[in-house]
Amino acid sequence: MAGSLFGVAVAAVLTAFNLSALPLAQTMVMLAGLTAWLRLRNYLAHTAAMTPLITLFLDAGRLIEGGLLVDRLVQ
Numbered sequence: 197m198a199g200s201l202f203g204v205a206v207a208a209v210l211t212a213f214n215l216s217a218l219p220l221a222q223t224m225v226m227l228a229g230l231t232a233w234l235r236l237r238n239y240l241a242h243t244a245a246m247t248p249l250i251t252l253f254l255d256a257g258r259l260i261e262g263g264l265l266v267d268r269l270v271q
Contacts, residue, residue: 199240203247210248224252 210223227249234242 199243200247202244204251206244207248207251210252220252224249227252 210220227245230245231242231249234245
């Protein structure tokens with residue numbers, strides 16, 4: 197739960213800055229690389245990196261709606 201909470205907060209902050217395509221893509225690549233490494237080492241950190249990656253993929257860089265972020269926490 198703590199990893200998802202942190203990941204949702206990171207996703208909200210990332211989309212609040214309304215990044216252009218290149219910085220957003222760079223962030224997504226960085227998160228994707230981290231998740232592979234973190235999965236073997238720390239589940240909490242893996243979840244915290246995977247949650248914003250999934251939400252960014254789902255919304256393709258648009259401002260994430262609050263309902264989606266709440267849904268990520270509930271699941």
